Amino acid sequence: MEEVVVDGEDEEEMIAALYDKAGTEALRHRIAAEESSTITHRAWDPRNIDESEELECDLRAYSLLQYLGLDWPCLSFDIIPDDLGGGRTTFPHSLVLVCGSQAESTNKNALNLIRLSDLGAVKLDDDEEDDDDRVMEDDEEEEEDDEREPIVERCFFDHPGCVNRVAASAERGVVATWSEDGHVRVFDFRETASAYCQHGISRRPNGRILTSSRVLGGGNTISGYALAWSSLARNKLATGNDSGSLSIFHVDTANVPVLSFATDKSLEDIAWSPTETSVLVTVGCDQSIRVFDDRHSNGPMLTRPNAHTNDINALSWNSAVSYLLATAGDDGFLQIWDLRAFGTHAAPVGTFNYHQKPITALQWDPHDEAALICSSEDHSITHWDLAVEDDDTDQTTADATLAGLPPQLLFVHQGLHYPKDVKHHPQIPNLVISSDYNGLSVYIPALAGKERATD
Known part of the structure; x- marks a missing residue:
């Protein structure tokens, strides 16, 4: 066998080439581990922003992020479940909403039925991605799917006056509204809603659709929100x-x-019991929480006066843990109540003081009994995980506590303009929709410990 002689430099190059592929990955992980061991974690408080500062969105914080502009601000919306089933985590996503409007002229207001489809995962540039987030495309078809633009389909129904509140019933296409003209109306557009909620239909109704509505309440002309x-x-x-x-x-x-x-x-919000057909709770501007049973006409069964220090704007009844109630209001406080020990002198089992301005809406997560979301006039949506204990030894929790942040605060979605409503999608875990003066925001936070949706 002929012996090949190489000099020292050539030998070093050959060895480097031989071990390049195997060694580079190991070296990268070793360096990353060394760097992480020396990193000093600091919790950032988004409330301490100077008026001259402008935030930039870091797309790494989201699995999905889309904005939809509307003709007029939307004070309230609701989600209409579609035919695609629950527990959906695979992109692209689709959803159906019914939204009110707050137009400058009474005759321009409408109730909008909107279908959003082809909502794909956030696509990061190379310099935005972490190594763990890099995904190799296996074929051209998957790459084309990721790059599809969202599809928006819309039709609308005339609505007399601004829409203060929208509530969709369990019967798809039956929707109630509170109008600024003092009337509660019930719209029935079941056929149109069915077309919007079915998958695979090539052509759906669009534009203005004529439909009638029923006015409830007789001669009452006092406006409302609950x-x-x-x-x-x-x-x-x-x-x-x-x-x-x-x-x-x-x-x-x-x-x-x-x-x-x-x-x-004034009554600001209402929630029905998730387990009893006759029981409901109200909150309002007298700072009281009242529990009613509609089998008894002599007033509330239980009342907690002065539950907040200012108007109570929102409440939500936990559908998974039926004794838990959440309330929030103009004082910026989020409070959790245990209905098993509720009454005149009941104390909240949890109080969270984060928002600096009124909280406008809140909702328990239908997929996680310990999680909820709030919208606030401080231009943010906050996500909370009440399963986190104050004395949790996790490093991130400890950093947040030192920075004066509640350890239960999980995520803050910012960049909004006076958000008025926020909801979890009942069929898509972790997907949140909010409305503000500029339109709709649809997003899924990329949260550690939460299963990230897959492509």
């Missing part, structure tokens, strides 16, 4: 107006309330 369908009793609707009147309707049988209660000040 509006909620029972999830257990078909076509059972509760409304609350600015004078403090609570009314309960059986929409399929009558246009007048079957029961009414009077409270002291």
Whole structure:
């Protein structure tokens, strides 16, 4: 065998080439481990932003992020479940919404039915990606799917006056609205909603659609915001107006309330019990939480006065843990109540003081019994995980505590302009929709410990 002689430099090059592929990856991980061991973690408080500062969105914080501009600001919206089933984590996503409007002229207001489809995962540039986030495309078809633009389909129904609140019933296409003209209306567009919720339809109704609506409440012309369908009793609707009147309707049988209660000040929100067909809770501008049973017409069964220091704007009843209630209001406080020990002198089991301005909406996560979201006039949406303990020894939790942040604060979505409503999608875990003066925001946070949706 002929012996090949190489000099020292050539030998070093050959060895480097031989071990390049195997060694580079190991070296990268070793360097990363050494760097992480020397990193000093610091929690950043997004509330301490100077007016001259401008935030830039870091797309690495999201699995999905889309914005949809609307003709007019939207104070309220609701989600209409589609035919694609629940527990969806695979991109692209699609969803159906019904949205109100706050137009400059009364005759320009509308109730909008919107379908968003082909909502793909956030695509990062090379310099934005972490090594663990880099995904190699196996074929051209997958790459084309990732680059598809979202599809927006929309039709609308005329609505007299600004839409204060929208509530979609369990019967798809039956939607109630509170109008600034003082009337509660029930719209029935089941055929159109069915077309928007079915997958694979090539052509759906669009533009202006003529439809009639029923006005509830007789001669009442006092505007309101509190509006909620029972999830257990078909076509059972509760409304609350600015004078403090609570009314309960059986929409399929009558246009007048079957029961009414009077409270002291404006009612801002209503929530029905997830387990009892006759029980509901109200909050309002007198800072009180009231529990009603519509089988009894002599007033609330339980009242907690002065539950907040200012108007209470929002509440949410936990559907998985039926004794937990969340409330929030103008004082910026989020409070959690245990209904097993509720009454005049009940104390909240959790109080979280983060928002610097009024909280406008909140909702428990239907996929996680310990999680909830809040929208606030401080231009942000906050995500909370109440399963985190104050004395948790996790490094991130400890850093947040030292920075004066509640350890239960999981994620902050910013860059909004006075958000008014926020909801979890009931069929797509971790997907959140919010409305503000500029339109709609649809996103999935890329949270550690939460399963990231897959392509």
